Amino acid sequence: MSKWERFLSRETSLLKTSEIRDLLKLTEGKNVISLAGGLPDPSTFPSEDIKNITDYVLQNFSSRALQYSATAGIPELRESLVNLSNKRGIMNINNENIFVTVGSQEALFILFNILVDPKDHVFVEMPSYLAALNILRSRTPTFHGIPVTDSGTDLDSLEQQLKRMKEENQKPKLLYIIPTAQNPGGTTLTLDDRKRVLELASEYDFLIIEDDAYGFLVFDGEAPPAIKALDKEGRVIYTGTFSKILAPGMRLGWIVADQEIINEVELFKQNVDLHTPSFTQFIAAEAIKRNVIQNNLPKIRSLYKEKRDVMLKAMEDYFPKTAKWSKPVGGMFVFAWASEKIDTLQLLSKALNSGVAYVPGSSFFYDYSGRNTMRLNFSFPNREQLERGIKILGQLIKE
């Protein structure tokens, strides 16, 4: 930026293009195995069902599906989402607790904007979801990290920090947490841990933003209920997404929250984009109503489970014994901790030259620590790529 730089608002300077993004962009179109992305396998998209549903929607609701609609979402989708939420254990809600957004990214953008002031005390996992951290950074809060290791999320650390803050008369504002098949750390909180997080929120009086992006994508056993399912005070704000269970190209997500919070979200969203596209909302509502999403889930889960197992097996075979990695029960990622000597950011250019891409883990730490970590995606590459990619990477780390 040079010619028009003097016209930019102050906060615009907080937005930085990521060097990793630029590095990965260079590999586009080249013959590189990408374990870097976060894309669903396109074979999981129910294209034929979507085609039938779209025809039906345009046949029967075109004057509404193509028209402006309410900021909070069309009633049909809000109602369908009440039903879908039930499957995550969230009961006793109605349409007024549901708010439809342009992907769960917009849900997080609006929530962090209406809730977080500069210097507010915000808890995040280390590592946590990159794009959520970026929005939070733009709000310039005071970050507090909760360590995630290959043996789980450290809730003792959360409690100790809360105690210390209380002694210092500091008030926590919120905890942003991905309790199920965490991206990228791979952890899943037990039912007891979920209850404990809620008790801490109540005792120390903070909000929980529960990002349930992978709640429907648990392949080993049953997913524990959402934290929101256990919430009696309305303290949990839940975000969900259609990107992993229908199609990310629809850009649809949703919030489940206390009605008072929903009202504030609505006022903010009016400024952002008036409302989420009516057209895609009608399609999603019908996809839930016809059980297209529910019936597709077993297929997605078994495909990703198989791919995860290919990746984990390859890591056992090719990664050095000094490395550790998550064994996620669901989701799309494995997270690896190499030995402390290794800088995964430096390793990336070598890896790209050898034909494999990944995301260095430091991007997922609010303080850019975790320089010996990396995130590996198993949902998009095919089995052969997974195996070969991990083999190359293992050799590089060993060197």
Added chain:
Amino acid sequence: MSKWERFLSRETSLLKTSEIRDLLKLTEGKNVISLAGGLPDPSTFPSEDIKNITDYVLQNFSSRALQYSATAGIPELRESLVNLSNKRGIMNINNENIFVTVGSQEALFILFNILVDPKDHVFVEMPSYLAALNILRSRTPTFHGIPVTDSGTDLDSLEQQLKRMKEENQKPKLLYIIPTAQNPGGTTLTLDDRKRVLELASEYDFLIIEDDAYGFLVFDGEAPPAIKALDKEGRVIYTGTFSKILAPGMRLGWIVADQEIINEVELFKQNVDLHTPSFTQFIAAEAIKRNVIQNNLPKIRSLYKEKRDVMLKAMEDYFPKTAKWSKPVGGMFVFAWASEKIDTLQLLSKALNSGVAYVPGSSFFYDYSGRNTMRLNFSFPNREQLERGIKILGQLIKE
């Protein structure tokens, strides 16, 4: 808000639910003729074409149309928009100058966020587009108004204010302007006026945000070229929308700007919602490629021209001689100035009781002045409703 109020960020308190919105909500479902909305006539939606295109897209591009895509928009749509921009006189641009958004509302949201700091000097028309003013208000700038009357936009006033600001060593940041079939004022700048605005921007060094929502909806004669078409310095940032020319339920808009600005928009949009839905972008790209939009425009224009004429004729017949109103060459609204004694906000509840709704004009003034004005929509109601609505309103004003 009470239970969770203490958790809200400071700027959230800037967002107020509008009393007018609440008032109009009360009429929903009741037998009220609404001249208040801003909805296109649904008979203008090319549903059958959209159905054919959607089938084609899902048949041929489903793995891309349902997948994540680039933040700036899919290449196919950016290219189609280069071609569509040519029809507004905007030449010498390429894909890199185009950015796709969730309606032009999101375009304005992002632009005002990346450009406007608190206290920045911002020029707006009086009246101007309500939703744009709301975003601007959230940025807490110093507003400067350019009067719009039934005889046009007062560029002399703009120039005088710029001179005075210069004498006082104040720097203008930007002008937000809707130069063609202005919403709600009804003005359209002549070619000479467009050149003059550009010269002033260059001389006094500010940016122009040109909102061209109605550029394709001029029914009387040819629309003048966009200001962006005359822009040699890259000083004009143009926003367009599919809401008036295809279907608002798609929520698609776009920006045409210098590539440096586009890059900053991209960084901000990554935080907001990652990208605009791929699915609807493929549909819109194909709708331009197949000339669906271009071929549909004459039908929309002649329908709205006829409706405008019904409204203007009814106003001649039923409005008092003391009232003045715009004679817009396009768009969807007539703006009326009643005599100074009349408060259109007070009049609204009477009007609603008599079965007709409109938007009191003060909402369209950054300083909530213009209390004797009202905005009247002619695109959505049918001819009979237009005539009856205006008749009732005329009688109320006369009383």
